[in-house]
Amino acid sequence: MSTTANLLIELGTEELPPKSLKALSDSFTQSITDQLTGLSIAFGKVESFATPRRIAVLVSHVQRQQDDEQVDKRGPAIAAAFDAEGNPTKAALGWARGVGIDVADAERLVTDKGEWLLHKAIVPGKDLQDLLPQVVQQAAKQLPVPKTMRWGEGEFAFIRPLKRLTVMLDDTLVPMSLFGVQSSNRLLGHRFHSQGDVELTKASDYPEALKQAYVIASFAERRQLVKEHAQALAADINATPVWDEDLLDEVASLVEWPVALLAAFDEAFLDVPKEALIYTMKDDQRYFPLVDSEGNLLAKFIFITNIESKNPDLVVAGNEKVIRPRLADAEFFYTNDKKVSLASRIEKLDSVLFQKELGSIGDKARRISQVAGNIANQLGADAAIATRAGLLAKADLVSHMVMEFPEVQGVMGMHYARHDGEPEGVALAIEAHYRPRFAGDTLPSTTEGAAVAIADKLDTLVGIFAIGQTPRGDRDPFGLRRAAIGLLRMLVELELDLDFKAIIAHAAGAYASTIQVSEETQDEIFNFLLGRFRAWYQEQGIAVDVIQSVLARRPQKALDFDRRVKAVTEFVRLPEAEALAAANKRVSNILAKSDTANLTEINTALLQEEAEKALYDALNGLQSTVETGVASGNYNAVLSQLAHLRSPIDNFFNEVMVNADEPAIRTNRLALLTKLRNQFLAVADISLLQS
Incomplete structure (x- = not known):
């Protein structure tokens, strides 16, 4: 008999919930393969199958039996195993009897901590056929089933009633039961086209056998x-x-x-x-x-x-x-x-609750209008369009169409605004203000639309943070994380040069007649938005240490944050990057242990070593470039120039003792290192980059 076999496991059921089918299949396959791996059972190709009435997995070249395993069974220490005459003690005899050998047959385990009796036992591997019942039961148990059903006498509960169970190794049926159903080689064919059950002769025939019965199993x-x-x-x-x-x-x-x-x-x-x-x-x-x-x-x-x-x-x-x-x-x-204008529906919004502590949807619309107009002004867009669109943005929520089909909110507002003769910019901004609704969704096509969308998301973030209902673990009932990512995407991808703290403060001010949003809460919202950068950039494949290096500088503009991240990402590819990151880390550690609060300007007269003079000259030579690059946001150019400092920095640390005996010289050298560190910190804290 071959040492491997093709393994088929199928659960045949009543119709499974269509929106869950793929997840159920993926979970079932993952559980089966994880368990086989955990049991040290080798296998080859894995195929998943899922139809409305089944989930299945076909695994090729599965090892039929576990490999034998050597288990070291350590006995008592030699000193306790034998008496003064060299005879086995009761401890040694008892241990030997327990492992099934004579003391004389025991080996010795010698380590630097002592010597013990040892028996190297061989544990025979188990037959796969004996292991499979537990594997299948565990896989069924681990399925992501939010709600189970009971059938028959109600003895069993599963996502749907189980009708068939098939577990086969090549042409051999593995006997077992699940939820009262015995394993068989008979499969459910197509409900209407199949002439009875499908008899499976061997596991590898599974997809073709079902296809003959009008079932595409894949x-x-x-x-x-x-x-x-x-x-x-x-x-x-x-x-x-x-x-x-x-x-x-x-x-x-x-x-x-x-x-x-x-x-x-x-x-x-x-x-x-x-x-x-x-x-x-x-x-x-x-x-x-x-x-x-x-x-x-x-x-x-x-x-x-x-x-x-x-x-x-x-x-x-x-x-x-x-x-x-x-x-x-x-x-x-x-x-x-269409018989009623959008504007006339605003009054109805006052009777629709947004959140009990934050007022009605009508209140929210008026806040959005105010904030959107302010943002549009900052962006040089049409503030009147943004203000009007913000006021009308939620009006379609009380239309018959949206109440019946909620998914068309915003879209219907756009159509109704056009019907009412509102400016096209208002109509487009109404439709756009929910964007981006999900990852990968398109962004507003107009700046006014972006202003309303930003105002809407800010209003929710500020209000919910103000009443203390911030996201906790997996709980985020108001979708604040999604709103924050959407906000970041608009600011970065549409290149909107807005200051986080300024727009948060304005959104907080719009709540003045409802609740007071403290500066502490506003800082919390700012920190939350900064934290979302990490998740967003990680999804794009940006290294965590790169993100952390920029987060340490706490940029207040999303567009500025993005430019810094991209610059550091380019910087780490430079051959000088690793050494400069290590040098910055060394500088950071030195300064952390020193009192740098009262450092004076660098006294050139106290620069004694050629290496420290060279570093000073290099820093001065780059200062204008750094300041100009930072002012224009050209961080790539800044870091590219700073990369030239590698040689002066290396020479400085090789030839200069920072903690000189003379206090004035020591302080002067610390001031030089502070100048060095500040030039890099103008972009990011590269000491946080991993070498």
Whole structure:
């Protein structure tokens, strides 16, 4: 018999929750492989499978048996193992009996701490077949299941009732049970197309055996088929599907045998803003909307079925019938919403709570308006547009359309503003003020829109911090971390030169009639924003020590912070960087142990050694370059020039005794090192860089 086998483990269930399927499959596979690794079982390629009615893993070349293991069993010390005549003591005899040997057969363990009796026991490895029941049970137990179901007599609880269990090593069925279901080689085929169960003869046949029963077991393959089939149908009519990665995942989790069909709806519905129609088709029905080459929504859509119908026209008609009332609802809400202006809805916002201590959404809108106008002024944008957009930004929340379809908030405000004759800048800023809504989302396209978006996020940050409901661990009910990252992205990527402390103070001032936001709280918000830089840059692959070196300087502008990080990232690639970082660390340690508070200007008359004179001259020669570069934000140029200090610094430490006996000379040399350190600190604390 081969020393390895292909291992298949499948849990066949009732329909699994589609939005959780991929996570369940990933968790199941990870748990199986982690356990095999922990049991010292070697294996090869790992394949995951997931359909609406199963999760499975196929592992190739799995070691059938653990390797034998040598276990050292140490006995009593020699001094305690034998008496004066050299006879074994009771301690030695008892130990030998316990490990199954004679004392005479024991080996000796000699260390610098003494000598002991030793037995090198060989523990036979266990057969994989005997280990698998516990592995499968543990993997099922570890699945991320927020809520379980009970079935039958209610004896067992799992994410869905278990219908089949298959555990096979090549062509051998591993006997075991899970939730009362005995392992078998019979799999669930397609619910409608399969003629009964699928009998599996060997583990490696798994994906092909299911395919014969109209089940594409691979989630990735099925997802790709969904996309390819939809693209092919769309291409036939010169259209493009409106893709959504989450929707693709969900649709692939709903079908085992994907078949794409094209359907249509009444073109009259196209008078409704396309965003509302797209949301209805995607989120309510899991359909793929279609657009033309200009991005205009077409009165057609693609849907994915789980069957190859003999009468597809009937299936199409059924889906067209289902979507019609949903689109009619959207049309009704849109038509009725247009009867009332956005501005007239502001009063209704006063009855919608933002947070009990922070007032209503109406209060928030007025604060956003005030702060957005101020920010727009600072950015040289149209303050009147930003002020008006800030006031109207939340008004669509009380529209019928948004109350029915919350995901189109902001978008509908834009359309209603246009209908009301508001300036286009106001309409665009209303739509943009929620951006970026998630990682990778687009940013506001206008400066006025950015001003409103910044004001909105600042208002939430300042208010929630002021009432002490800051994020704790994983808890962040108001999405403050997301708001902070969005704020940083806008300031950096749109190159908005705003001072954190200034805009925080202005947002705090807008709360004056509601709550008092102390300077201590404002500092806390500033620190929170600085802390978000670390997470944001780490996601971009920036080294932690680079980020820390800039954080130590606490820049008050996001754009300035970004320039410093990029400059230090370039600096660490220089051949001089490691030595200069080490030198700065040495300087930092020396100054930390000295009283540098009252250091006077450097007295050139006290510079005795050629090395310290050379360092002084080098620092003076670079001072103007450093000051000019820092003033213009050209930190790359500053650090590039400072890299030239490597040789003078090396010579200084090689030839000069900093802690000279004469106090005046010692103080003068400390002043020289302070000047050196301050030139680097103008950009970052590079002493924090790891060598």
